[in-house]
Amino acid sequence: MAEAYDPGNIFAKILRGEIPSHRIYEDDAVVAFIDVMPQGVGHTLVVPKAPSRNILDADPATFAPLFAVVQKVAVAVKKAFNADGVTILQFNEPASGQTVYHLHVHVIPRFEGVPLKPHSGQMEKPEVLAENAGKIRAALGN
Numbered sequence: 001m002a003e004a005y006d007p008g009n010i011f012a013k014i015l016r017g018e019i020p021s022h023r024i025y026e027d028d029a030v031v032a033f034i035d036v037m038p039q040g041v042g043h044t045l046v047v048p049k050a051p052s053r054n055i056l057d058a059d060p061a062t063f064a065p066l067f068a069v070v071q072k073v074a075v076a077v078k079k080a081f082n083a084d085g086v087t088i089l090q091f092n093e094p095a096s097g098q099t100v101y102h103l104h105v106h107v108i109p110r111f112e113g114v115p116l117k118p119h120s121g122q123m124e125k126p127e128v129l130a131e132n133a134g135k136i137r138a139a140l141g142n
């Protein structure tokens with residue numbers, strides 16, 4: 001049986017505004033913010049407000065608004081960083097590499113010949129995250 005959703009997880013705290021994040025997008029159903037341990041420049045997380053642990057227990061109604069924002073953010077990061085492509089990643093349960101148990105989708109700009117950095121690797125400097133968030137907001141027209 002799937003484990004229960006824990007409202008104390010770090011993304012639930014970010015959604016409630018209890019801990020800070022570099023938000024680049026928000027609507028009624030979805031928030032997007034910069035990953036603090038980016039696997040590449042502009043690595044963004046797209047997070048539905050509806051609580052679920054991951055894709056396995058999510059209400060299917062979550063996916064249409066979530067992936068509409070994944071697409072918006074993918075287009076914006078590609079433009080913001082003049083990327084050659086965009087990788088979309090999503091992990092479910094520890095065996096897959098999931099480390100935060102609130103459903104989220106990774107959107108990572110990609111450049112020819114540049115490998116991804118490790119997942120949940122090194123913390124980026126706050127000023128770099130802030131600058132990259134500004135570039136993505138500008139590309140979104142926010």
Ligand code: 5GP
Pocket residue numbers: 010021022033034035036037038045090091097098099100101119120121
């Ligand atoms: P997962 O492994 O669950 O798919 O990914 C969780 C992601 O959240 C990782 O890429 C990790 O770098 C990122 N992350 C972990 N803690 C925080 C945090 O406090 N703030 C932000 N913005 N990202 C976080």
